[in-house]
Amino acid sequence: MKPLEELEKDIAVHKGLDTVNSTFWEAMTTVCEDELQTARLAEARSAPLKLDGVHEAVQNDIIKQLKGKSLSELTAQEEQIKDILESDDSADNEFWEAVLKRLKVAKARAVLKVYVFLCVSTSSYVFLSVPTHEGGKGSRRTQGRCVPMCSYV
Secondary structure, three states: HHHHHHHHHHHHHHHHHOOOOOHHHHHHHHHHHHHHHHHHHHOOOOOHHHHEEEEEHHHHHHHHHHOOOOOOHHHHHHHHHHHHOOOOOOOHHHHHHHHHHHHHHHHHHHHHHHHHHHHHHHHOEEEEEEEEEEOOOOEEEEEEEEOOOOOOO
């Protein structure tokens, strides 16, 4: 769980610095928080896992229902669920609220997929040289890595 907590801190730093790609960093934050919540619940697990107040079996069905849908499909489904919650019907509000929480995570993952697809398909990668201090006193080498640098979403 420690690596996820460190990742969450790193994402917060980048989110503050890179305002051009705020949608990307917001999606990363949502996915990271979800993974952290799942890890914490799994670590403390002695009874059946309940995410967002819904039993694990129902939660798995919700995740399966949302998996593989596009961002536009998820957005349309979100509007339908909000309409259900706003109506006076005797809907199971706890269930639909849990679906909305999972939908937020599914939408964040869909945003990340779109972002990565657009960055890869347009070859919008920049090679960064990062100085390192390996090799002893006075020695200075650079280490390179490719990072996406686009703001399509």
